[in-house]
Amino acid sequence: MTLANLILICAWVINLILIAFVVFNKEQKHRLPVLLLIILVTLWQSIELINVFFLRFSDHLLLGARFGLLPNLFIAPAFLWLVFSLCDRCQIVKKYTKILVWLPAIIMIPFLFSNYNISSVTVTENGFIFQQEVLYYYFLAYFLLVIGFALTFLAKMSKKVNLIIKKQISYIFFGTALTAVFALLFSVVLPLFGLKNWFYLGVDSAVFFTLVLVYALARFRFWDLKQLFLKIALDAIAFFSTLFVFYFLFLLLLRFVKIDFMVLSNQLAFVLLIGFSSPLVYQAIYKFLNYFGFNPQxxxxxxxxxxxxxxxxxxxxxxxxxxxxxxxxxxxxxxxxxxxxxxxxxxxxxxxxxxxxxxxxxxxxxxxxxxxxxxxxxxxxxxxxxxxxxxxxxxxxxxxxxxxxxxxxxxxxxxxxxxxxxxxxxxxxxxxxxxxxxxxxxxxxxxxxxxxxx
Missing domain, CATH: 3.30.450.40 (GAF domain)
Structure with a gap:
């Protein structure tokens, strides 16, 4: 199993867990649009897994690759539905407007299984390389147009909505930006320079969006991320500094004191020393960092x-x-x-x-x-x-x-x-x-x- 396949499986499992969380979390607001979005992403990843493990060397691989675009067609309108639901605008939007948003995706369905979508598939070590045709670019334009409109609408509404919804919107922007950066870097920029082996990282980056989305909409109390990240960084610095202290002590005992650590009794003595003294060393380093005001808490x-x-x-x-x-x-x-x-x-x-x-x-x-x-x-x-x-x-x-x-x-x-x-x-x-x-x-x-x- 390649690293690409392992990452795809991990992303798929995470999304399955998120689906179960939304289904069983009765207090989850905007459950239907959130659930639809995660199901669409999971279906897309499920088709990718089928292509990788069952159709990789089959004559039906091209059909499977074309079918993989089907869930993606509806991700953009589903996201727009979520945006309207989040801002409490679903009842205001007229029916014909809703139909117009979903209509292009429905019209493109018959063309998915033709050469207008994907004309050929090349099997690589990390997955597949598709030869996209004109339908792919129509889909990309439609996707960017709807997502762009949804994000613009969110940005405008963030000035009018409740403080908690405003915070949720900021998380959605963060998840979208994180996914977009990974997708552009690994699926667009690097392939332009001939580095196509990392393409799968851009494809699987959608898991960042679903994770952030479910977290944001399942809560109404949020941590100050700046303080939280600084606290995590402080803990990490104290932890690795403690490891470095004992590593330095190990080298000192080995090279200058000439203690033979191949002897079992010496190994046990050193392990006991670490076990009893490491909490004290960690606390001393932590207090030292606190003294200089590095701890936001x-x-x-x-x-x-x-x-x-x-x-x-x-x-x-x-x-x-x-x-x-x-x-x-x-x-x-x-x-x-x-x-x-x-x-x-x-x-x-x-x-x-x-x-x-x-x-x-x-x-x-x-x-x-x-x-x-x-x-x-x-x-x-x-x-x-x-x-x-x-x-x-x-x-x-x-x-x-x-x-x-x-x-x-x-x-x-x-x-x-x-x-x-x-x-x-x-x-x-x-x-x-x-x-x-x-x-x-x-x-x-x-x-x-x-x-x-x-």
Whole structure:
């Protein structure tokens, strides 16, 4: 089995797993267009596998090669369907427009099995080389036109849609760009210079798109990729640095101390040394890198510790919240922050305590307070809009410029809330985890403070 065939099988298996994931994930949004896209790509790869393992030296190879273009015909209109579904425009698009999008693909079907598509196939070590004819170029123009229109439409709609959908769109662009770069490099550019043996890498790069697509549309909370990649790079540097330390120690013992590592007892002793000391070496290198500020997660970790210190530092609420907002600002770039606490003589009425003001919220009249009573994790406007949990609450939060509301509970009773105006920016999974930890500290600190001053 060649490397090309192995990569094709891996891509095919990954897409089968993605199909199963979408089928059994009942909460997957836009399931039908996503499922259709992955099925089309998987069918195309299935035909390629049949051609490689069953028709490679058969008289039917040309027929199989021509048949392989059939699923590809419908990938572009299926992608456009997904784009309209993602932007909630399927019902607005007129029927004749939908028909016109799919019609060219349907018209090209009878010509697939003629010399207008592929006139000959040459078997190579890594697969096949097709002699494409005029239909292939018509298909390519149609494919690029529809995909280009879909991406242009996505770019325009990204300015109007919900923050979570906007983040999903950015992931779709990332997956499309990654696939396009691989396809152009290995299937177009390198063959122009006579390097046709890497053609299969461009063909199989579609798996990047399906992976990113399913990941993006199956989630509504996303990690900050920059921080995530930096964290992975930091872990990798610490890991390989640890390996280098022990490799250097091995060479030192072998060449200068003259220890014979062919002796079993010496081998076991060195293995035990690595086993007991490698965690310490790894942690030392990791702390060294953190000391110079290479760890992007360190700011969040230090801010969590700072929050705990602030909440233990004093009993003056105004000073306490003033310090707290400064710590939060190191992780979340917010515009305004307001803190409300329940009145001790009337716990259903909440008054603004930071900044000191005269605003009052009543539990009976506030949709936000009623929502927080039933959702102690907090109210994220972007998630409420995306999941359509409460449309009126989302509109109310939008008018009041509240992007996130953090409740304060004590003994299962709502004692207060923190309102954050994050300038309508997307809050990453790291930032939401940070707010969740702050909530845990606030529940204990504010609850204890109010209990002591009741």
């Amino acid at each position: 360190q700011k969040i970790e230090l801010s969590v510790i700072a929050v705990a210190d602030v909440l233990r530092s004093g009993t003056d609420l105004n000073i306490l919240f003033s310090r707290l907002t400064k710590v939060i600002a190191q992780v979340i770039d917010y515009q305004d922050m307001f803190v409300y606490l329940a009145k001790h003589n009337n716990p259903e009425v909440f008054h603004q305590v930071y900044p000191v003001g005269e605003r009052i919220l009543a539990l009976n009249d506030s949709q936000l307070l009623q929502f927080l009573v039933n959702h102690p994790a907090g109210a994220n406007k972007a998630e409420i809009q995306y999941l359509q949990t409460d449309r009126y609450l989302a509109e109310s939060m939008d008018k009041q410029k509240i992007d996130f509301a953090l409740p304060i509970f004590y003994n299962q009773q709502l004692l207060g809330l923190v309102m954050i105006d994050a300038k309508q920016r997307f809050l990453s999974a790291q930032q939401l985890q940070f707010l969740s930890k702050i909530k845990d500290y606030l529940d204990i600190a504010i609850g204890s403070f109010l209990l002591a001053n009741k």
